[in-house]
Amino acid sequence: VPLEGKYAFPTAFCSSADGTLVSGHRDGTVQWRDGRTGEEQRRGDHHVNGIQVVVCDPSGAHVLSGGVDGHIVFWDPATASPRAKVKAHDDGVRHLALGPDGQAYSVGDDGELGQWDVAKGE
Secondary structure (H helix, E strand, C coil): CCCCCCCCCEEEEEECCCCEEEEEECCCEEEEEECCCCCEEEEEECCCCCEEEEEECCCCCCEEEEECCCEEEEEECCCCEEEEEEECCCCCEEEEEECCCCEEEEEECCCCEEEEECCCCC
8 A cells, every 4th residue: 555745654554444544653644545445535634733543443444643642633533523531641642443332431641541422531
């Protein structure tokens, strides 16, 4: 999958069951691409610094990104715009996981665990 141009430095990936590749980048953007051709479909830009982690559910309906800026962005995948953006950890978001119960979990560089409601983005 070619990732060329200004936004070519991906730092995190996930994929949905339909083959969509979602990537987080060092410049703070999240991109949706066709996983077979690499063609960019959409791009969102709502982190101040680089993205450390991106997660999505198999359907692609829930996409979250965590950044060096300590924020989690709950994305609307259809428009590449944020449904919500929350300050999660002072020292950056290191890991994200989606649970089967509509919850998301984050770990910051400080080692703190956070729990989030995916539907509400809080």
